[in-house]
Amino acid sequence: MCKSDAGINDVFARFKGKREELIPILQAVQNVRGYLPADSMKQIARFVSMPESQVYGVATFFAQFYFSRRGKHQVKVCYGTACHVKGATRVLEAFERELGIACGCTSEDYEYSLERVACVGSCALAPVVVVDEEAYGQVDPGKVANIVKK
Ligand code: FES
Structure with missing residues:
Protein backbone atom coordinates (compact mmCIF):
# COMPACT_ATOMS: atom_id res chain seq x y z
CA MET A 1 0.00 0.00 0.00
CA PHE A 62 -17.70 22.47 -9.04
CA ALA A 63 -14.83 24.92 -9.48
CA GLN A 64 -13.34 23.85 -6.13
CA PHE A 65 -12.06 20.54 -7.51
CA TYR A 66 -8.76 20.16 -9.37
CA PHE A 67 -7.61 17.26 -11.49
CA SER A 68 -3.95 18.07 -11.82
CA ARG A 69 -1.27 18.78 -9.29
CA ARG A 70 -1.27 22.39 -8.12
CA GLY A 71 1.47 24.72 -6.98
CA LYS A 72 2.52 25.25 -3.38
CA HIS A 73 1.13 28.80 -3.68
CA GLN A 74 -2.24 29.52 -5.21
CA VAL A 75 -2.58 32.90 -6.91
CA LYS A 76 -6.21 33.78 -7.57
CA VAL A 77 -7.03 36.90 -9.54
CA CYS A 78 -10.61 37.99 -8.95
CA TYR A 79 -12.51 38.30 -12.21
CA GLY A 80 -15.84 39.42 -10.78
CA THR A 81 -17.52 42.43 -12.39
CA ALA A 82 -16.03 45.10 -10.10
CA CYS A 83 -12.51 43.72 -10.44
CA HIS A 84 -12.88 43.23 -14.16
CA VAL A 85 -13.99 46.85 -14.60
CA LYS A 86 -11.05 48.05 -12.48
CA GLY A 87 -8.39 46.25 -14.51
CA ALA A 88 -8.25 42.59 -13.46
CA THR A 89 -7.17 41.63 -16.98
CA ARG A 90 -4.02 43.78 -16.77
CA VAL A 91 -3.31 42.40 -13.29
CA LEU A 92 -3.73 38.82 -14.52
CA GLU A 93 -1.41 39.47 -17.47
CA ALA A 94 1.18 40.92 -15.07
CA PHE A 95 1.03 37.75 -12.96
CA GLU A 96 1.37 35.62 -16.09
CA ARG A 97 4.53 37.54 -17.03
CA GLU A 98 5.94 37.54 -13.49
CA LEU A 99 5.33 33.84 -12.87
CA GLY A 100 6.02 32.74 -16.43
CA ILE A 101 2.81 30.71 -16.63
CA ALA A 102 -0.57 31.17 -18.27
CA CYS A 103 -3.79 31.50 -16.31
CA GLY A 104 -5.01 28.05 -15.28
CA CYS A 105 -1.49 26.62 -15.18
CA THR A 106 1.04 25.55 -12.58
CA SER A 107 4.74 26.41 -12.75
CA GLU A 108 7.10 23.56 -13.64
CA ASP A 109 8.61 23.60 -10.15
CA TYR A 110 5.12 23.36 -8.63
CA GLU A 111 5.68 26.58 -6.70
CA TYR A 112 2.72 28.52 -8.17
CA SER A 113 -0.68 27.98 -9.69
CA LEU A 114 -2.44 30.91 -11.30
CA GLU A 115 -6.16 31.13 -11.87
CA ARG A 116 -8.97 33.58 -12.17
CA VAL A 117 -11.91 33.27 -9.83
CA ALA A 118 -15.39 34.68 -9.35
CA CYS A 119 -16.02 37.57 -6.93
CA VAL A 120 -14.21 37.00 -3.66
CA GLY A 121 -16.50 39.42 -1.81
CA SER A 122 -14.23 42.44 -1.39
CA CYS A 123 -15.48 44.52 -4.32
CA ALA A 124 -14.72 47.84 -2.58
CA LEU A 125 -11.03 46.89 -2.82
CA ALA A 126 -11.13 45.96 -6.53
CA PRO A 127 -9.10 44.72 -8.21
CA VAL A 128 -8.43 41.97 -5.69
CA VAL A 129 -5.90 39.13 -5.73
CA VAL A 130 -5.81 36.29 -3.20
CA VAL A 131 -2.52 34.50 -2.66
CA ASP A 132 -3.02 31.40 -0.55
CA GLU A 133 -5.21 32.84 2.24
CA GLU A 134 -4.05 36.45 2.01
CA ALA A 135 -6.06 39.04 0.04
CA TYR A 136 -4.49 42.04 -1.67
CA GLY A 137 -6.70 44.98 -2.64
CA GLN A 138 -6.36 47.72 -5.27
CA VAL A 139 -3.73 45.71 -7.05
CA ASP A 140 -2.20 47.25 -10.15
CA PRO A 141 0.33 45.60 -12.46
CA GLY A 142 3.13 47.57 -10.80
CA LYS A 143 2.47 45.82 -7.46
CA VAL A 144 2.55 42.30 -8.84
CA ALA A 145 6.31 41.71 -8.54
CA ASN A 146 6.22 42.68 -4.86
CA ILE A 147 3.27 40.41 -4.15
CA VAL A 148 5.10 37.48 -5.77
CA LYS A 149 8.26 38.26 -3.76
CA LYS A 150 6.28 38.07 -0.51
S1 FES B 1 -15.58 41.49 -8.06
FE1 FES B 1 -13.63 41.16 -7.21
S2 FES B 1 -14.04 41.20 -5.11
FE2 FES B 1 -15.99 41.36 -5.97
Missing part, protein backbone atom coordinates in the same frame (compact mmCIF):
# COMPACT_ATOMS: atom_id res chain seq x y z
CA CYS A 2 1.47 3.39 -0.96
CA LYS A 3 1.28 6.48 1.25
CA SER A 4 -1.49 8.07 -0.83
CA ASP A 5 -3.56 4.88 -0.53
CA ALA A 6 -3.22 5.11 3.24
CA GLY A 7 -4.49 8.71 3.11
CA ILE A 8 -7.47 7.74 0.99
CA ASN A 9 -8.28 4.75 3.16
CA ASP A 10 -8.29 7.06 6.18
CA VAL A 11 -10.78 9.29 4.34
CA PHE A 12 -12.97 6.35 3.35
CA ALA A 13 -12.99 5.14 6.96
CA ARG A 14 -14.85 8.33 7.90
CA PHE A 15 -17.69 7.71 5.41
CA LYS A 16 -20.20 4.98 4.68
CA GLY A 17 -19.75 5.04 0.89
CA LYS A 18 -23.17 6.52 0.16
CA ARG A 19 -23.76 8.52 -3.00
CA GLU A 20 -24.94 11.55 -1.03
CA GLU A 21 -21.51 11.66 0.60
CA LEU A 22 -19.77 12.12 -2.74
CA ILE A 23 -18.99 15.85 -2.42
CA PRO A 24 -17.59 15.67 1.13
CA ILE A 25 -15.57 12.62 0.04
CA LEU A 26 -14.17 14.51 -2.97
CA GLN A 27 -13.29 17.43 -0.67
CA ALA A 28 -11.62 15.18 1.88
CA VAL A 29 -9.59 13.31 -0.74
CA GLN A 30 -8.51 16.59 -2.33
CA ASN A 31 -7.41 17.80 1.12
CA VAL A 32 -5.23 14.71 1.48
CA ARG A 33 -3.75 14.60 -2.04
CA GLY A 34 -3.88 18.29 -2.99
CA TYR A 35 -5.99 17.50 -6.07
CA LEU A 36 -8.05 14.64 -7.47
CA PRO A 37 -5.75 12.38 -9.48
CA ALA A 38 -7.23 9.76 -11.82
CA ASP A 39 -6.38 6.85 -9.51
CA SER A 40 -8.21 8.54 -6.61
CA MET A 41 -11.24 9.23 -8.80
CA LYS A 42 -11.36 5.54 -9.65
CA GLN A 43 -11.17 4.57 -5.97
CA ILE A 44 -13.87 7.10 -5.05
CA ALA A 45 -16.18 5.79 -7.78
CA ARG A 46 -15.72 2.26 -6.48
CA PHE A 47 -16.28 3.39 -2.90
CA VAL A 48 -19.60 5.14 -3.61
CA SER A 49 -20.65 2.49 -6.18
CA MET A 50 -21.05 4.98 -9.00
CA PRO A 51 -19.69 4.92 -12.55
CA GLU A 52 -16.46 6.90 -12.79
CA SER A 53 -18.02 9.09 -15.49
CA GLN A 54 -20.73 10.20 -13.06
CA VAL A 55 -18.19 11.00 -10.36
CA TYR A 56 -16.28 13.13 -12.87
CA GLY A 57 -19.59 14.71 -13.93
CA VAL A 58 -20.25 15.84 -10.37
CA ALA A 59 -16.67 16.89 -9.64
CA THR A 60 -16.21 18.92 -12.81
CA PHE A 61 -19.39 20.85 -12.03
Whole structure:
Protein backbone atom coordinates (compact mmCIF):
# COMPACT_ATOMS: atom_id res chain seq x y z
CA MET A 1 0.00 0.00 0.00
CA CYS A 2 1.47 3.39 -0.96
CA LYS A 3 1.28 6.48 1.25
CA SER A 4 -1.49 8.07 -0.83
CA ASP A 5 -3.56 4.88 -0.53
CA ALA A 6 -3.22 5.11 3.24
CA GLY A 7 -4.49 8.71 3.11
CA ILE A 8 -7.47 7.74 0.99
CA ASN A 9 -8.28 4.75 3.16
CA ASP A 10 -8.29 7.06 6.18
CA VAL A 11 -10.78 9.29 4.34
CA PHE A 12 -12.97 6.35 3.35
CA ALA A 13 -12.99 5.14 6.96
CA ARG A 14 -14.85 8.33 7.90
CA PHE A 15 -17.69 7.71 5.41
CA LYS A 16 -20.20 4.98 4.68
CA GLY A 17 -19.75 5.04 0.89
CA LYS A 18 -23.17 6.52 0.16
CA ARG A 19 -23.76 8.52 -3.00
CA GLU A 20 -24.94 11.55 -1.03
CA GLU A 21 -21.51 11.66 0.60
CA LEU A 22 -19.77 12.12 -2.74
CA ILE A 23 -18.99 15.85 -2.42
CA PRO A 24 -17.59 15.67 1.13
CA ILE A 25 -15.57 12.62 0.04
CA LEU A 26 -14.17 14.51 -2.97
CA GLN A 27 -13.29 17.43 -0.67
CA ALA A 28 -11.62 15.18 1.88
CA VAL A 29 -9.59 13.31 -0.74
CA GLN A 30 -8.51 16.59 -2.33
CA ASN A 31 -7.41 17.80 1.12
CA VAL A 32 -5.23 14.71 1.48
CA ARG A 33 -3.75 14.60 -2.04
CA GLY A 34 -3.88 18.29 -2.99
CA TYR A 35 -5.99 17.50 -6.07
CA LEU A 36 -8.05 14.64 -7.47
CA PRO A 37 -5.75 12.38 -9.48
CA ALA A 38 -7.23 9.76 -11.82
CA ASP A 39 -6.38 6.85 -9.51
CA SER A 40 -8.21 8.54 -6.61
CA MET A 41 -11.24 9.23 -8.80
CA LYS A 42 -11.36 5.54 -9.65
CA GLN A 43 -11.17 4.57 -5.97
CA ILE A 44 -13.87 7.10 -5.05
CA ALA A 45 -16.18 5.79 -7.78
CA ARG A 46 -15.72 2.26 -6.48
CA PHE A 47 -16.28 3.39 -2.90
CA VAL A 48 -19.60 5.14 -3.61
CA SER A 49 -20.65 2.49 -6.18
CA MET A 50 -21.05 4.98 -9.00
CA PRO A 51 -19.69 4.92 -12.55
CA GLU A 52 -16.46 6.90 -12.79
CA SER A 53 -18.02 9.09 -15.49
CA GLN A 54 -20.73 10.20 -13.06
CA VAL A 55 -18.19 11.00 -10.36
CA TYR A 56 -16.28 13.13 -12.87
CA GLY A 57 -19.59 14.71 -13.93
CA VAL A 58 -20.25 15.84 -10.37
CA ALA A 59 -16.67 16.89 -9.64
CA THR A 60 -16.21 18.92 -12.81
CA PHE A 61 -19.39 20.85 -12.03
CA PHE A 62 -17.70 22.47 -9.04
CA ALA A 63 -14.83 24.92 -9.48
CA GLN A 64 -13.34 23.85 -6.13
CA PHE A 65 -12.06 20.54 -7.51
CA TYR A 66 -8.76 20.16 -9.37
CA PHE A 67 -7.61 17.26 -11.49
CA SER A 68 -3.95 18.07 -11.82
CA ARG A 69 -1.27 18.78 -9.29
CA ARG A 70 -1.27 22.39 -8.12
CA GLY A 71 1.47 24.72 -6.98
CA LYS A 72 2.52 25.25 -3.38
CA HIS A 73 1.13 28.80 -3.68
CA GLN A 74 -2.24 29.52 -5.21
CA VAL A 75 -2.58 32.90 -6.91
CA LYS A 76 -6.21 33.78 -7.57
CA VAL A 77 -7.03 36.90 -9.54
CA CYS A 78 -10.61 37.99 -8.95
CA TYR A 79 -12.51 38.30 -12.21
CA GLY A 80 -15.84 39.42 -10.78
CA THR A 81 -17.52 42.43 -12.39
CA ALA A 82 -16.03 45.10 -10.10
CA CYS A 83 -12.51 43.72 -10.44
CA HIS A 84 -12.88 43.23 -14.16
CA VAL A 85 -13.99 46.85 -14.60
CA LYS A 86 -11.05 48.05 -12.48
CA GLY A 87 -8.39 46.25 -14.51
CA ALA A 88 -8.25 42.59 -13.46
CA THR A 89 -7.17 41.63 -16.98
CA ARG A 90 -4.02 43.78 -16.77
CA VAL A 91 -3.31 42.40 -13.29
CA LEU A 92 -3.73 38.82 -14.52
CA GLU A 93 -1.41 39.47 -17.47
CA ALA A 94 1.18 40.92 -15.07
CA PHE A 95 1.03 37.75 -12.96
CA GLU A 96 1.37 35.62 -16.09
CA ARG A 97 4.53 37.54 -17.03
CA GLU A 98 5.94 37.54 -13.49
CA LEU A 99 5.33 33.84 -12.87
CA GLY A 100 6.02 32.74 -16.43
CA ILE A 101 2.81 30.71 -16.63
CA ALA A 102 -0.57 31.17 -18.27
CA CYS A 103 -3.79 31.50 -16.31
CA GLY A 104 -5.01 28.05 -15.28
CA CYS A 105 -1.49 26.62 -15.18
CA THR A 106 1.04 25.55 -12.58
CA SER A 107 4.74 26.41 -12.75
CA GLU A 108 7.10 23.56 -13.64
CA ASP A 109 8.61 23.60 -10.15
CA TYR A 110 5.12 23.36 -8.63
CA GLU A 111 5.68 26.58 -6.70
CA TYR A 112 2.72 28.52 -8.17
CA SER A 113 -0.68 27.98 -9.69
CA LEU A 114 -2.44 30.91 -11.30
CA GLU A 115 -6.16 31.13 -11.87
CA ARG A 116 -8.97 33.58 -12.17
CA VAL A 117 -11.91 33.27 -9.83
CA ALA A 118 -15.39 34.68 -9.35
CA CYS A 119 -16.02 37.57 -6.93
CA VAL A 120 -14.21 37.00 -3.66
CA GLY A 121 -16.50 39.42 -1.81
CA SER A 122 -14.23 42.44 -1.39
CA CYS A 123 -15.48 44.52 -4.32
CA ALA A 124 -14.72 47.84 -2.58
CA LEU A 125 -11.03 46.89 -2.82
CA ALA A 126 -11.13 45.96 -6.53
CA PRO A 127 -9.10 44.72 -8.21
CA VAL A 128 -8.43 41.97 -5.69
CA VAL A 129 -5.90 39.13 -5.73
CA VAL A 130 -5.81 36.29 -3.20
CA VAL A 131 -2.52 34.50 -2.66
CA ASP A 132 -3.02 31.40 -0.55
CA GLU A 133 -5.21 32.84 2.24
CA GLU A 134 -4.05 36.45 2.01
CA ALA A 135 -6.06 39.04 0.04
CA TYR A 136 -4.49 42.04 -1.67
CA GLY A 137 -6.70 44.98 -2.64
CA GLN A 138 -6.36 47.72 -5.27
CA VAL A 139 -3.73 45.71 -7.05
CA ASP A 140 -2.20 47.25 -10.15
CA PRO A 141 0.33 45.60 -12.46
CA GLY A 142 3.13 47.57 -10.80
CA LYS A 143 2.47 45.82 -7.46
CA VAL A 144 2.55 42.30 -8.84
CA ALA A 145 6.31 41.71 -8.54
CA ASN A 146 6.22 42.68 -4.86
CA ILE A 147 3.27 40.41 -4.15
CA VAL A 148 5.10 37.48 -5.77
CA LYS A 149 8.26 38.26 -3.76
CA LYS A 150 6.28 38.07 -0.51
S1 FES B 1 -15.58 41.49 -8.06
FE1 FES B 1 -13.63 41.16 -7.21
S2 FES B 1 -14.04 41.20 -5.11
FE2 FES B 1 -15.99 41.36 -5.97
